[in-house]
Amino acid sequence: xxxxxxxxxxxxxxxxxxxxxxxxxxxxxxxxxxxxxxxxxxxxxxxxxxxxxxxxxxxxxxxxxxxxxxxxxxxxxxxxxxxxxxxxxxxxxxxxxxxxxxxxxxxxxxxxxxxxxxxxxxxxxxxxxxxxxxxxxxxxxxxxxxxxxxxxxxxxxxxxxxxxxxxxxxxxxxxxxxxxxxxxxxxxxxxxxxxxxxxxxxxxxxxxxxxxxxxxxxx
Numbered sequence: 001x002x003x004x005x006x007x008x009x010x011x012x013x014x015x016x017x018x019x020x021x022x023x024x025x026x027x028x029x030x031x032x033x034x035x036x037x038x039x040x041x042x043x044x045x046x047x048x049x050x051x052x053x054x055x056x057x058x059x060x061x062x063x064x065x066x067x068x069x070x071x072x073x074x075x076x077x078x079x080x081x082x083x084x085x086x087x088x089x090x091x092x093x094x095x096x097x098x099x100x101x102x103x104x105x106x107x108x109x110x111x112x113x114x115x116x117x118x119x120x121x122x123x124x125x126x127x128x129x130x131x132x133x134x135x136x137x138x139x140x141x142x143x144x145x146x147x148x149x150x151x152x153x154x155x156x157x158x159x160x161x162x163x164x165x166x167x168x169x170x171x172x173x174x175x176x177x178x179x180x181x182x183x184x185x186x187x188x189x190x191x192x193x194x195x196x197x198x199x200x201x202x203x204x205x206x207x208x209x210x211x212x213x214x215x216x217x218x219x
Contacts, residue, residue, distance in 0.1 A: 036119035039167040042160055045125060049132060050156040057149030068150045075139075075154020082155075083162050084205035087198040115190050118171055122163045132156065158201075165201040188213060 024032055054072065057063045063071070094100065110120055123131075135155060139148040168174065169183040181203065189197035196213040199206045206212040 035124070037122050037124045038119065039122050039164065041125055042122050042128075042163045045129070046132075046156050046160045050153050050160070053149050053153035053156065057146075057153065061146040061149050063146065063150065068153070071147060071150025072154035072157065075151035075156075076158040076161075077154070078151065079155045079158025079162070080199075080202050081205055083158070083201060084199050084209075087200070088209075088211065092194070092198075112190065112194070115170060118167070121167050121170060128159075162201040169200075185213075 054068055057068045057071070058065070110117075114120065136148070136152050139152045139155070142148075143151055165182065166186075169179070169186055174180050174183055182201070185197050185203060185206075186200055193213045196211045197206055198211055203212070
């Protein structure tokens with residue numbers, strides 16, 4: 001008679017296993033588990049992260065509220081450009097060779113292959129936390145110890161807005177006309193215009209750089 005597996009081990013494997021909606025990426029159950037991220041992790045991590053930066057500007061840099069709001073707006077605007085440019089260049093860059101193809105798949109190809117995978121849509125925290133500190137350091141050394149607080153705060157808010165918007169337009173139907181435009185634009189990027197329509201949370205930079213796609217593809 002074959003013994004049944006340990007119930008605790010079996011339940012753990014059920015939590016880690018792949019599904020048709022969220023296919024396996026790695027042979028290791030443990031590594032594959034960490035390839036999935038619920039969208040809620042974004043506000044859980046970065047609402048406090050952005051609030052700390054705003055508070056830091058007021059208390060450590062002795063900035064006024066209006067100055068911090070202006071710097072935060074500038075950081076948010078800079079994020080919208082970063083979102084567009086990173087998506088257009090880095091996310092859609094396909095390095096040569098087998099390892100290059102694997103890198104592209106891990107970074108962005110998986111999302112184009114399984115666009116409805118709700119657990120592989122927002123950035124994994126191991127990556128986003130590292131980028132939080134990397135961009136913080138870049139802003140600190142380029143803008144100085146006073147200005148970086150507000151700009152970095154706006155940049156983090158912009159990232160949150162992007163990732164949550166990205167999740168929302170994939171899994172829900174927006175109520176506003178602008179939200180519906182964002183959803184339509186992004187779905188066209190996925191299913192018709194892979195080389196255009198790189199903006200997710202906004203449409204501005206596609207228009208500025210001539211990658212808004214053709215009217216014909218919208219029909």
